[in-house]
Amino acid sequence: MNFLLDPPTKQAVHHNGFKHPPMDGSLTIPELYDFHYENNPAHPVFVYKNAEGMLSHLTFSDVVPAAHTAARVVAQRAKLDLGGGGPRPTIAILAATDTITYFATVLGMLRAEITIFVVSPRNSPLAVAHLLSKVCPSHVLVSPEAPIQDLVREAIQSLGDGVTPTILSMPVFEDIFIPGVRFVPLPPRLRDLSSTRIIVHSSGSTSFPKPVTWNDRSYLQVAMVPLFGAHDLCGMTFGCHALAMFHGIGLNFIAWLASTGLVMATFPPVSPSVTPTPDAVWNGSLATSPSYLFGPPVFFEGWSRESAKLPFLRQLKGIVYGGAPLQNPIGDYLVGEGITIYTLYGSSEAGVYGALFPENPGLDWEYISMNPHCAAEFVPLGDGTYELVVIARPTTEMTIINTVFNGQNAYATSDILIPHPVHPGRWKVLGRMDDQIMLNTGEKINPGPLEEILCQHPYISSAVMFGQGRFHSGVLIDVKKQYSFNPSDTKKLQAFRNDIWPQVEKVNAEAPSHSRIFKEMIIVADPSKPFVYTPKGAPKRKVILEDYSTEIDRAYNEADNGSQITPPENLSEESSLTFARDVVNTILKHPAKDFEDIFECGCDSLQATWIKQNIAHALNSSVPKGISSVSSNFVYEHPTISSLAEYIMARVSQSQDVAKRAPDLSSILASYTKGFPPVLTDLSSLGDVILITGTTGALGSAALAKLVASESVRKIYALNRRSKQKVEISERQKQALVARGYNPEIAKSPKVVLVEGDLTKGGLQVKPHLREEAVCYNNKKSPTTDIFVAWRVDFNLSLASFETAIGGTRALVDFALSSPRENPPRLLFTSSVGIFRNNVATAPIPETSLDDPTSALGQGYSESKWISEHILYEAAKSTPLRPIVVRIGQISGGLNGSWNTSDWVPAIVKSSLTMKALPDIKGACSWIPLDFAAEALVEFRSSNPTAGTIHLVHPQPLLCRDVFKVFSDELSLPIRPFAEWINILEDMINGRPRPNSSRLTSNQLLDTIPASKTIDFYKRSLEQEDDSKDAMGVPNLAVDEALAASVAFKEQALSRKIEPQDVRIWLQYWRSVGFIH
Template sequence: MPALSPPLPPPTGAKHGVNSETFRSPPLDGSISVPQILDYHLAHSPSHPLFRYKPHDAASIATGYKQILWRDVVRAVHRAARFVTRKVEESPVQAASPLIAILANPDFPTYFALQYGIIRAGYTAFPISPRNSPEAVAHLLHQTGSTHLVVGNEQALRELAQSALGLVARQHQRASAIVDIPIPAFGDLYIENDVDFEPLPPMVTPDFTQTALILHSSGSTSFPKPIPLTHRIQLQWCRNVAYGEMDLSREVMSLHSLPLFHAYAGMTSSDAITAGITLGVLAPSASLRTPSPEDILEEAVATGCTLIANVPSNIEVWASDPVSVAHLTKFERVMFGGAPMNPEIGDTLVASGVRLQNLYGATEIGSACMIIPAEAPGDEWNYITLSPAQTPYFQPQEDRTFELFLYPSELISILLVNTEVDGRPAYATNDIVLRHPTKPQKFKVVRRADDQIMLSTGEKTNPGPIEATIQKHPMVKKAVVFGRGKMQNGVLIEPTSGNGIDPTDVEALSSFRNAIWESVEGANTVAPSHSRIFKEMILVTSPSKPMAYTDKGSLKKQISINLYSAEIEALYVAVEDSSQTDIEPPASWAYTDTLIFVRKVVNKVLGHVLQDDDDIFQSGGDSLQATWIRNTVLRALRESGVSMMKLPQSFIYSAPTISKLTKYISSLSASGPSVVVAPDYVEARAKEMIAMVDKYTVNFPAHTPTAPAPTSEVALLTGSTGAIGSAILAHLVTLPSVSRIYAFNRKSKNGPSIRQRQLRSLEDRGLDVSIIDLPKVMFVEGDTAVPGLGLSKELYFEIRDSVTFIIHNAWRLDFNLTLSSFEPLIHGVRNLADLALASPHPAPPRVLFESSVSVLTTALTDWSLPGSVPERALEDPRIAISMGYGESKWVSERILQIASERTALRGVVIRIGQLCGGSNGSWNQSEWIPSIIRSGEVLGALPQAEGDVSWLPASVAAVAIVEMRNSPYTTLHLAHPRRTPWSLIFEYAAKSIGAELISFPEWFARLEASLQSDEPQVELVKRNPALLLLDTFRSLSRKPDVPGPGREALSMPVLDTDRAVEVAPSLSEKNLAALSTKDIDRWLRYWRKSEFLCVK
């Protein structure tokens, strides 16, 4: 066939590939089709990467990721084309135009090769979402006339295919004509070092009006509709990215959460074909896992992605975690689409330095926005910039808004023309938009013109069938589904006359819900899984506040929802932490009883029965249902009196089958009230820790002296703006031997500068603020996790050539994160070691690493050696297993210790115990001791405990750390050598704030009971921040009343400090007295001055 005639005009955007040595932009004028563009890349961009992934053995790879080049991808496409052609030719029924549907969810590279292999073979590819029901799949197969069906290997997919084919057979008598083809594996298509590979013959240019690919709609209003893409339309999709303003050939886009059957993934892969974008994907695997939001971001960071796009619900999860937000600030764009984002969260992210970008498109029209504007939208993040290729029509509405229509044009074909505007065919988006006041191509979506409800997950709900089914119940007058921008739907019910209830009456509400539940379940059976209504999401109107109606008796839906906006918001808040309360905890947490319990929970939440080894997510589960399962398990454990490590949000993702959940839960809770960690869990965590140590202890550079010994000391201090960092800086400037101090901190993102942050920190701690202007202090912005510390070459070389010791103080204090989230910080430790080894001095700079008593997590409960914990290296990772924070410190300790063994580097690990208020009493109010003292004012009581404490003032700790820079020992402990009785501190504090002194278990019971207050939880926690550490205090309340040998109060381990006292004069008996009431007075004055405590 000839090329497209007339040829398409050249796009008006940025030229892709200008900044790349490996990518050459393909012709986009219609001279060749998309499958021919792939062959073009085999010839012209063979060494350019299309895919990047973090392999299962990432620790053994220097970069931490692997890449698949265009050469290997196109060869895989050719192998897939041969595979499909062979299967078609072997079919018992021959079709003139084979149409090959795909019902599978393999890894992205495999799916890509298969889909484009089908098209390269001259057939039509039809990817079908496995989340469809059997009826929907059967409908799609019949409507399109599919001749073949490639099916995934998972049992759930095999059953879905069999059910769908059975329906086609019964309803249309043609199932025998649909040939079932097993999906090829990754290793079948991507073959390394295949010297015998032969490419297919050059492809004949296809008829551009021929269908190349079929997509389908979401099926939110009825069965999903097939949407055909001709070769012309497929090429136009690929052209859209060429109307952007950036060369994207060196960018890496995270697609870790999206399968290729998802329309957005299809659009993005089209962008990659045109612009040379590399796609970050999950590692090829025979069993593809469903990643949690945490997994997605971790994978994106690990693969060096510069762009990330996701649904708002995942971005909102990341927004709640400061470490995740810090990662997000490093992306060139964080893009979202398909659903509205919470405006407050979006504003907060942008204020934190995140470059948000709103996307816009649909299966029927492809991507309709610009990919990507040169400048981030900043505060206008919620506005969408239309692609210059689009021809919009904004139809005015009554409230200064517009309904958006899009016209087809020479540049853009509309797949589904569903209306006419001014006599021209058009696509009605059904979006009501608000246009930008000064930029006509920008707008933001404010609501839907139809009834569809867009959830924050990107899924759509058609409320009509759900409401109609529920309204058939005789007790229901009207039902209105709500949920725009939320993770799940709810329904507002107005009872019929005589069936009204007081919705604040818990028993009456429960009874009403139970009475109509059969009708709600009936609605759930016909609705998509994401649209299911849970019983707890049924809201009943009050007789005193009926729904709103017109004079003719028609329901005013939106006004009715607005009437109950406060109740709806309160319901969502309540449901966030709620669970399936009608499922009783098991009689015991032995394996068999736990298995029965987990089966009930999973099967009830999912609404159908799973086999014990079925993957929850492969069987229709989603993030909402994962949350319900987790909450139900937690509620049952707590009702049973079991205290355990807090299960993370990703718990269900880590153990996604009934069997794995049962094993994990029963192992954790096997010993009742005590914390028990399953052996296989311990071994898995230990292996991960060792693997991370191995990853960062390979190929240390050799130290090569080239300069004489320095005549003065030069310090590199990381994290100078923190509490201990400020005190260290304040002491360093007083030392005549120190001629320069590089105060190294993370880069400021739209916030106070380093100098401003340092000034505030010094002021808060009563330290000399004038030191920030001293010539010897140089503030440096950078990132230890990146090569060259994120500095200019000139500054990096200056620091390398002059520094004589490094104090690595900066670290993220967050006990909820896993080890992988700390990897950038661990990478920073290695980078600092490399910096020291690159020094030209006769001896490399000493690296002092501030570790923590948290590496002794296991020692807190199971330190088996007699006496105190010695000042030595801890080579067994199991001692630190529990929190990612402690695990990360252990990994970093080992990196320095191994570097000291293998190279000329001399690292000093300083394990720091509990620090208390400094010279002016300043003590971070979020820590556990200040939280306890604050609780005394709220509860009227403070806890008593037997034994001593070794808390060290932060100002003393800072001096001691500096003194340790010349230590001959590689491991030191920083704690008060002269311990103080817990009773002395808390008896004095109790008297000072007017509280009684009670046992720790009694105090904890009173704290836990305070949760029953009617006060809003946000205000309750603000007034009593100890509630934020409830799990920690629950664990401490179960410690023995009298600590054993080698134990402090609350069974904390005693740290040996003999070596520390030897090298740090500030810790000597002559210079440091035991804590006294004077210290406590300083703490109390500071907390009262900051209004943390009431002023006396």
């Protein structure tokens, strides 16, 4: 084909077994993927770190069938017949979907020859409406995130009369990556290489970005560019965590991967997709070990300031940036540190300009040579600079022509470049002829239309926006003479900013989010240093920006270190919440409620930065230096107003009230960690013998059933406290098993020895003959594993009420260390996720010791668990004991639906029947079924977790509101906001019944509304409510060690999720025991 040049044969030279595709135009991009499916099925396409912390690879044999499936899913939703002939419609994509799913969906639609219109979700509603009106797609694929849904709704409303596109759901990963299904390829189509395949759009820096069409020829020419580079990219992993698939560079990677066999490292394919913050991108890159790392300049600029990150960057084959300038001092510094820098240079309108991956450019990293498929001409501008003009030729396909050069159709880029002083053919980009501002995020701003809006204000003579190479923009204002003032008068400056603010808000409403102007970035011209104008009356932008460079630098410094909102003089819980609310809702376009995710309310990275700066300023003003370390990423980690307020107080509390109680827990801990006994080693290991406490409880009885069923277990000592009602232990054990759906004959197993007694600070209190057998170890029945399950569950008790249990923990340690076995028995202690009750982080908490006691403060139950955990950690440090702390989350019903009626979930359900409403509880339910939890716990005894800690929560939680929706349907109860539900509960407690309800006596209240006993727990949970956390404020917990420790846990994590039928079985059980009617 004469539209493609012959490349050097450099790709896949060192990659055995990879068959390079024909790059002669005989196959289109999607057909190249079909080629790879047939010839390179095992070659990886994507790599990512999965939920188990391991690397997952998706090969051509995975991705190509998924792409074909995606096309069928889209066709089914759009009611298209892929088997018929004729033209296909244009379908837009407006989504924030994960990279893998977006990639596969685009590829599948290309294969089906459905024209794709890729729309950036960073556009304003008016810009989206304009684009839709120009392109007229029949359908729009939309992802479910609230900001995306709002953007589409507002855009559609702005369209007015005419044809409105049909909104469809964007496929998710599970829709298209379906294992075990036979691959049936899409039917072939007659190809027309000139037909439009993809529609992208220009930067969107004004209210009216322009659509740009790509066809098969232009897309194949993009695919050819890396083949002319100096490096073989086959099998090379590219860190693409920061890549946006709705940008041109993202679409280019589809072409480059097809032509070279490179591998894309991404975030895992989850919904909602992972926000590519600098920290998330960095961690994703570390996990996937790329050869090359792609990112926007602002990321590399930030990482360059952290010396600890330089070794990783140095060992890469190169870092790759594009779409925006990298600051020269930063680039030079990185190169001086031994880091190779590559630049991507091109445009949506005319494709890729620069050569990709030449020989190491060294200190000439800013200078670019043109690639052979770009017919470049350089037009002198008379001052030593040149404009790049791209000529339309068969090997340079273009669909947009805006000029004629020497009689040939061409595209004038408006890019200003200068030649290398020594090396001909290498060029450096200086800026834009049309004054376009390129931020260091990769976003672009065309200031002209925005400045025109500002100048409509009666006080403003002219406006000049700035921000080249910065994170956000600002504006210089020349005030009309009759309103002029000295901007050094801060009161007058503040008053002026307030006066013109409504007009600035008009600009912010019209412009894309990255073009937003903040008050602190409004600079007023000094009358003593007036603007310089051209003879036609236009401001001389370059001269003005140079004149005011000092003021601009000062404004950025003040913005970085200052505060737009005055913080309170004293930070308390109340003032912190008010301050966080003021900060967030002053900056957001649409105010957020205290417990709403601000990013779901439309907060973007620019707004997050301003929120961070205001809160950091308040903390730096209020907290002594050295006390508080403010995370650079804390807004993403605490994405609600309430959690931001908690974060503020957590930092303040390091030197205030909460810290005063921490020594109390530490001193109690010290009293239980003195004088561990010496280890006896008279008996070698002779089998698997278990001592387990609490087998008449739910988890204990289920664990007993699993232990009896295990062939590796020889003997089980089941220790339980004596019954106050003097019921025989054998009868109690049978009842416990039956209640949870297990065979009562398990209690009669010859493996089981039922023991009545107590573990106290004084040791194990049991009958003498049992102590002789199970404790004195003068025979071969000494335990190999001790499982400590028994613990009093009452959230209203103080720490003092748990001292007996804490003493029992120390007794169990002594008990284990007295074993004559070569190695002391493994000791499994069932702790609780409740120790994180004051933890405000939303990032998954690792399975390791929690050294800060303040996290557990405020509840005797959680405080006692923290102390007991640390008794075990201290024992591990100074003795051969290797305990395992298992932090257990909420356990749901057993095999027969049995769920302790004193738990908070059944209490809510029963109370709601009287209150005539169920609560809408935010967050996830990482609840783990009883049988599942018991099997995992028993298997944990053979594990060796890195830090002696395991989290037992469901790794694939579902939304709490989905569970309560089933309750609602089954009980015919409406769902009310959690705050409203608590208000109803409080009214019932205080004798203020709702309409059509009667006042309850105290006994009736406790009987029919058991939630009344724990209203403080629900109030606290409401304060901590967050969609990013588990229900009732429990933070996200890592489960890597759990997945590694138990085969059952890993397998059932995928198969044993809570289903609507489980909820119905719980209700059936509660009815069967008379708890509800």
